[in-house]
Amino acid sequence: MKIKLLDIAHGRSGDKGDAANVGIIAYDDKGYEIIKNHLSKEVVKKHFEGICLGNIDRYELPNIRALNFVLHNTLGGGGTVSLKLDAQGKTLAAALLRLELDVEN
Amino acid sequence: MKEKIRIASGQGFWGDLIDAPYYQVTEGDVDYLVMDYLAEVTMSILQKQKNKNPELGYAKDIPGLMERILPVCKEKNVKVITNGGGVNPEACANAILKVAEKLNIKKLKVAVVLGDNIKDRLDDLIETGAELKNMESGEAIEQFKDKFLSANVYFGAFPIVEALQKGADIVITGRTTDTGLTLAPMIYEFGWEKDDYNLLSAGTIAGHILECGAQSTGGNFLGDWQSVEDMANIGFPIAEAFPNGDVIITKHESLGGKVDLATVSEQLVYEIGDPKEYITPDCVADFTSIHLEDLGNNRVKVYGITGNKETEFYKVSCSYADGYSASGSLTYSWPQALTKAKAADKILRKRLEKLNLSFDEIRTEFVGYNACHGPLAVSIPEDEINEIMLRISVRSSDYQSVERFGKELAPLILTGPPSVTGFAGGRPKPREVVAYWPALIRKTLVEPKVEIMEL
Incomplete structure (x- = not known):
C-alpha cells in the first residue's frame, strides 16, 4: 500500500x-509508527538526490511523534553565500512531504 | 517568589511585525517582553554601521518601538529584554534613555550586557591560549582573523539575570542566545541555580518555542494552516512559566493565531540537530524529554523536561567578506514559457563565457517550475505553463565580473526569446557576500560585563 507522507504528517x-534540518511530525501514533519504520535515512537520501549532496543524520523524538533529519551539504553554501532562492531550506519540509511510502497493509 | 510569570515574545527576527511587541504589552497582562533581533548576518551589518558612525550598531527600530511601549511598560511594570544592542548595546541604551527623557519618564534603569564582542581582542585571546578553530572545517583562525568583520561570543541567560538582580527595567544585550532571553527571567524570579539543569533546560525549551515569534502560534504552519484563525492579527507566543519548570504556551485571547500540539511541535523541530543535545551556554537540553499537553483554548502545557550540565565552551561567530554576488530575473509568458526561459539562460551563459569573466558559481532557477523543489518538482505540460520567472544568480571574488553580469541581463529583452517582461528595478548590483566562521572558546577566557545606565 502506498501512503502519501503529506496525508499522515506535517513538518x-x-x-x-x-x-538543512527537516523535522517531520506524524499527526497520530499510527502515523508515527509508519514514519519511524519506513522513513529511513536511505529513503530520505534517495528522495533528496540532487538536492542533498552530503550525509544525512536521523533522530527520533517519539515524545512528539517526530523525526528530525539533518541534511548536510544542501544549501549551496548556506546563509548569505548561497545563490539559491530557498537559501535557508524553508521549503524542504514540504519537499519531503511529496514522498510516497511503501507500507505493508 | 512569584507563583508564575508571563513572558511574551515580541519579535522573531529583525524585520518581524513592527506592532507585535506593542500588542503583547497592551492586549493583556505580561511580566516580561523578550525580543530577538539578531540573525548571524545582522552582526556584520551592524558592525559596518558602527564603523561608519560610532553611535550606531544596534537595531535601529528599538528607540521608535520604545517610544510606543515605554509608558505602558512603566505603568504595568513590564520588563523588556532584547539582544537588539547588536555590536553597540551602550548606544542603544543611550537612545532609549533619550526617548524616556522625552516621554518625561522620571526613573528608568537600563542594563547593558557587554563583553561578547571580541573582534579587537582576538590576538590577545589567541596569545593567552584560546585555540580558535573552525567548528566545521577545523581550519585554524590565523589565515582568517585579519579579515573578520565581526567576532562575537554567544552569551547565555546569566548576564541578563545579573542585570535583573541589579534592578534593570530594560536589558539590552549584544550577542546573546535567543533562548537565554526567555530563560533569564525564570532564573531570576524563581531563584533557579546554575546546576538546576532540568529547570534550565525547561526554560531553554520555552525560549526555543518563543524565539521565532508567531512560528509557534500558527505562522508558517505546514499542518492544517487554513485552520489558523485571523492570521492578519496573529498573536505572538506567551510563556507562562512556573517555579517547577512547567510552562504553558499561549497567546492573548483577543488576537488571532492558534496554539495547539501541532503548531508548538513544528516550532520544536525548527532548526535543531541532535534533539538529545540542544547545546546552549546555560545547559544541554534534551528535546526527547519534552511532554506536551493540549489544555484547550490555545494553551499547551510543556513539562517533564530534563537536561544536562553546560559545556565548557561558548560559541563564537565570526564573519568575513567573501566576494560578491548578484541576482536578477526576467519573466516569460505562454506559449512555451519554460522553453523560452531555458533558451534565454543558454544565451546569457554563452555571452558571459565570451566575455571571459570569472565566476565561482552561476545558478539558474525557473520560478514557477522548480526553484523550490529542484529535481522533485513534477513536470508540467508546456502548454499548461502560463509563465516562468527566470532567475539567474552569480557569485565571484571578482567585483567586475559580477557587475558585468548585471549589465548582461536586460539586453535579453530585445536580443532574446519573445514575450518577456518583468525587468524592473534596474541592473542587479553586486552585493558583498558575508561568510561565517564559527568556533568555540573556553568560557574562562571571556567575561560578560553588566552595566547599569539610568535616569
Whole structure:
C-alpha cells in the first residue's frame, strides 16, 4: 500500500549553515509508527538526490511523534553565500512531504 | 517568589511585525517582553554601521518601538529584554534613555550586557591560549582573523539575570542566545541555580518555542494552516512559566493565531540537530524529554523536561567578506514559457563565457517550475505553463565580473526569446557576500560585563 507522507504528517525545515534540518511530525501514533519504520535515512537520501549532496543524520523524538533529519551539504553554501532562492531550506519540509511510502497493509 | 510569570515574545527576527511587541504589552497582562533581533548576518551589518558612525550598531527600530511601549511598560511594570544592542548595546541604551527623557519618564534603569564582542581582542585571546578553530572545517583562525568583520561570543541567560538582580527595567544585550532571553527571567524570579539543569533546560525549551515569534502560534504552519484563525492579527507566543519548570504556551485571547500540539511541535523541530543535545551556554537540553499537553483554548502545557550540565565552551561567530554576488530575473509568458526561459539562460551563459569573466558559481532557477523543489518538482505540460520567472544568480571574488553580469541581463529583452517582461528595478548590483566562521572558546577566557545606565 502506498501512503502519501503529506496525508499522515506535517513538518518544518530550516538552515544550520550549509546543512538543512527537516523535522517531520506524524499527526497520530499510527502515523508515527509508519514514519519511524519506513522513513529511513536511505529513503530520505534517495528522495533528496540532487538536492542533498552530503550525509544525512536521523533522530527520533517519539515524545512528539517526530523525526528530525539533518541534511548536510544542501544549501549551496548556506546563509548569505548561497545563490539559491530557498537559501535557508524553508521549503524542504514540504519537499519531503511529496514522498510516497511503501507500507505493508 | 512569584507563583508564575508571563513572558511574551515580541519579535522573531529583525524585520518581524513592527506592532507585535506593542500588542503583547497592551492586549493583556505580561511580566516580561523578550525580543530577538539578531540573525548571524545582522552582526556584520551592524558592525559596518558602527564603523561608519560610532553611535550606531544596534537595531535601529528599538528607540521608535520604545517610544510606543515605554509608558505602558512603566505603568504595568513590564520588563523588556532584547539582544537588539547588536555590536553597540551602550548606544542603544543611550537612545532609549533619550526617548524616556522625552516621554518625561522620571526613573528608568537600563542594563547593558557587554563583553561578547571580541573582534579587537582576538590576538590577545589567541596569545593567552584560546585555540580558535573552525567548528566545521577545523581550519585554524590565523589565515582568517585579519579579515573578520565581526567576532562575537554567544552569551547565555546569566548576564541578563545579573542585570535583573541589579534592578534593570530594560536589558539590552549584544550577542546573546535567543533562548537565554526567555530563560533569564525564570532564573531570576524563581531563584533557579546554575546546576538546576532540568529547570534550565525547561526554560531553554520555552525560549526555543518563543524565539521565532508567531512560528509557534500558527505562522508558517505546514499542518492544517487554513485552520489558523485571523492570521492578519496573529498573536505572538506567551510563556507562562512556573517555579517547577512547567510552562504553558499561549497567546492573548483577543488576537488571532492558534496554539495547539501541532503548531508548538513544528516550532520544536525548527532548526535543531541532535534533539538529545540542544547545546546552549546555560545547559544541554534534551528535546526527547519534552511532554506536551493540549489544555484547550490555545494553551499547551510543556513539562517533564530534563537536561544536562553546560559545556565548557561558548560559541563564537565570526564573519568575513567573501566576494560578491548578484541576482536578477526576467519573466516569460505562454506559449512555451519554460522553453523560452531555458533558451534565454543558454544565451546569457554563452555571452558571459565570451566575455571571459570569472565566476565561482552561476545558478539558474525557473520560478514557477522548480526553484523550490529542484529535481522533485513534477513536470508540467508546456502548454499548461502560463509563465516562468527566470532567475539567474552569480557569485565571484571578482567585483567586475559580477557587475558585468548585471549589465548582461536586460539586453535579453530585445536580443532574446519573445514575450518577456518583468525587468524592473534596474541592473542587479553586486552585493558583498558575508561568510561565517564559527568556533568555540573556553568560557574562562571571556567575561560578560553588566552595566547599569539610568535616569
